[in-house]
Amino acid sequence: MRIRPARVGETALLNDLVMRSKAYWGYDEEFLAACRDELTIDAGDVTAGRVVVAEDGHGVRGVASLQGCAPEGELGLLFVDPEAIGTGVGRALYRHVLAMARELGFTRLRIEADPNAAPFYRATGARPAGTAPSGSVPGRALPVLEVALPVARGGWLDAWTGGRRAAHLGNVAEFQAQWGDPSEEARRAGSHYACLAAFASPDPAVLVLPRPVPRAWVELNAAQLAWDRVVVYDGLDDRAGLVAAVLARPALATHLRDSGLALLPWGRTRAFGRLTGEDLPSAALRYESKRAAHEVFVRLAPAHPRIAVPAQWPVPNRWAAARSVRARARRGHATIVKTEHGAGGSGTWLVDGHRVRLPRGPLLLEEVVLAGTPRDVTYDGVIGPGGEVHDVGVAVMDVKGTAYRGATVGPGVVPDPLAETASRFGHAVGGEIGATGYRGWFDVDFVTGGDGRLAPTEINLRLTGPSAAFMIKARLDRIRGGDHVVRTVDQVPLGARLPDDELIALLRRLCRRCAENGTVLVPTIPTAAYEPAPYLGVALAAHAIDGLDAAEALVRDAALDVGRMFSPPDGSAAPRRSSR
Incomplete structure (x- = not known):
């Protein structure tokens, strides 16, 4: 299938397709006759260049149009040949019109939808915005939806x-x-x-x-x-x-x-x-070291009054670390113990009186910041080919103890003052990183202090979990419109070990259930579903954070429920499945 501009010579074919598509919903001839003038495509519409068609080996399969003048316009038409409904033609046309509108400078589109088509538009990202009287049938009200097309930042x-x-x-x-x-x-x-x-x-x-x-x-x-x-x-x-x-x-x-x-x-x-x-x-990878990262934090912090760098000091081995940790514990202080390198919380321990087995060393000790809300924040950026720093965004991380579990990105996730502080400092750190010759993705992680200041804790010179959330958000903002909130959840426990076929069947069911609630589910980690302690990773996207909370609860419950498929009726433990 390809999408191309409509041609003046095919207006009769397109108008026939529109009316057949409208009739798909069971309307009678009188109703269709009343709608005909409003839905007719003429040569002027085509000449304006805002009418596009989808076609494949069977011919034209759908038609869509864009109306209005930037910055706000309207989805004029979107109709699919009845034989092609459900094959993806409508989604492809809708996404094409959004892309065309964005390129022409539109920032918002209005959709007056047939009531039967409104669920399609909601599922593709449009948001309800009231009703409007029909232009063809007196007394009939049509659902109105809107889709925002934010200007790229x-x-x-x-x-x-x-x-x-x-x-x-x-x-x-x-x-x-x-x-x-x-x-x-x-x-x-x-x-x-x-x-x-x-x-x-x-x-x-x-x-x-x-x-x-x-x-x-x-x-x-x-x-x-x-x-x-x-x-x-x-x-x-x-x-x-x-x-x-x-x-x-x-x-x-x-x-x-x-x-x-x-x-x-x-x-x-x-x-x-x-x-x-x-x-x-x-x-180039110097600042992947937690020791070197701390040095650059200390050097930059005086120019950033909302940044408070936690104290850090080296010890030669785990015995020296244990002595320092015990001495601090007697004074009522917990301690962070770090190896110089490590990702996702590996090589980092919060020692607060519980027994912890530490590596041999050398090690870094760091004071614990009394946490505020949100506790764990990260800034992501890109250092371009010329060493210039590009801000990507600021996210909230889900961290249990010192272990990273996921992140949430999008509007309203991080309070504006915190986001501005993190961005300013992260951008400055990026300038230091670029001077080493490093080019590519990086992030700076922070803990929010009880006084509202941010304490930088480490630099990552690589992609991370939050980077995946930013990429998914960028894609969904483009193909669905709006300004999405995206959450990654790296480990959703499964109630049973699932071979690939059963896992994919579960994921398809979850995608459908989330879509019914206006949420997009993107399965991110499928390969751990047959581990002894099976899990999967997912990303969830919606236009509001409360939609993510509901979708995450749905996914977690459904993932654990798969164990019931293998439970005997008497409730005793199910036999372990054989390996693949």
């Missing part, structure tokens, strides 16, 4: 992708291995987490992943996010790392280099530099 996306589709490389474990060989447990967890690399940009063309992933998972995400065809290379994991595995396959490496796509790794490594032919400067 900043050029972070072009700086990140170069304005191109991208190949995404999920080299999570390879990135972490630069600071020591990860344990088998950490490697396994990293290979699951690498699925988030599918969302390394809003519009992937190629995915390179360490574990085999269900093709139906990719297809489901393509449907939810209107991706074009995505090519998947998976199951490439080996002890040397994901990009090293690509380099060991010369044909694949050459294909990626010559594809014309932006090559986006989860994190930059020496191996990735060999793939792209661009050396990684020796100091």
Whole structure:
């Protein structure tokens, strides 16, 4: 199927399609006759260039139009051949009109919908905005919906992708291995987490992943996010790392280099530099170190009065750490213990009197900030090719103890004063990072103090969980309109171990149930559904944060309920399923 401008010579064909589509809802001839003049497309409409059609091998399958003058306009028509209803033609036309409106400078579209079509528009992101009298049938009221088309802020996306589709490389474990060989447990967890690399940009063309992933998972995400065809290379994991595995396959490496796509790794490594032919400067990853990050925080903080850097000091080993921690505990102080490197809370412990087994060291000790609300905040940015810093946004992270579990991004999530403070300081940190030669995605994590100031805690020179939320938001804002709130939940426990077919069936049911409530579900991590403690990762999007709360509760309950399928009627424990 392709979408193209309508032609003057096909107005009769289009008008016939419109009336057949209107009749699909069971209206009688008298009603259709009353609507005919209002729904007729004439040559002038087509000449204005705002009428488009969808066609395939069977001919024209749908028609849509845009009316009005920027900044506010109206979806004039959207009709689909009855034989093509339910095949995606309507969604494709709707998204095309939104894109056309955005390019022409529209910031809001009004939709006067047939009552039968209103659920379609609500499911694609439009919001109810009252009623209006019918222009054809006296006494009849039509539902009115609106869709906002916010003006894009900043050029972070072009700086990140170069304005191109991208190949995404999920080299999570390879990135972490630069600071020591990860344990088998950490490697396994990293290979699951690498699925988030599918969302390394809003519009992937190629995915390179360490574990085999269900093709139906990719297809489901393509449907939810209107991706074009995505090519998947998976199951490439080996002890040397994901990009090293690509380099060991010369044909694949050459294909990626010559594809014309932006090559986006989860994190930059020496191996990735060999793939792209661009050396990684020796100091580029300096601020991935928590010690070096603290030094730059201390240096920049005096120019930012709403920033309070927590005290940090090194100790040579875990015995020295234990002595310091006990001494502070006697004075009523808890302590954060950190290794110099670590992601997602790994290598970080909150020690408040409970027994904790620490690594040998050396270690960093840090004072605990008395937390305010929201507690954990992160700023994300992109350092462009010339070293310029582009602000992406500020998010709230879900952190339990010191373990990262997900993030929420979007309007109203972070109070404006906190967001402004985080952005100013994060932008300044980005300038320091760019001076090392680093280029790409980065973030700065904060804890909100009880006095309302922000305490910066670490820098990440790579993609992270919040980055996936920002990418999904950017895509949904584009294809659905509006200003979405997006939440990622990295581990939703499952009530049973699910093979791929059963997992995909569950995800499809959840996508439908969420859509009925005006929420978009994007499954992010499918590969852990057959672990001994099975789980899945999801992202949820809506136009208001309370919609996310309800959708998350629905997903969590339904995920746990799958265990009932394997429970015997007497309530005794179900036998463990055999492995695949």
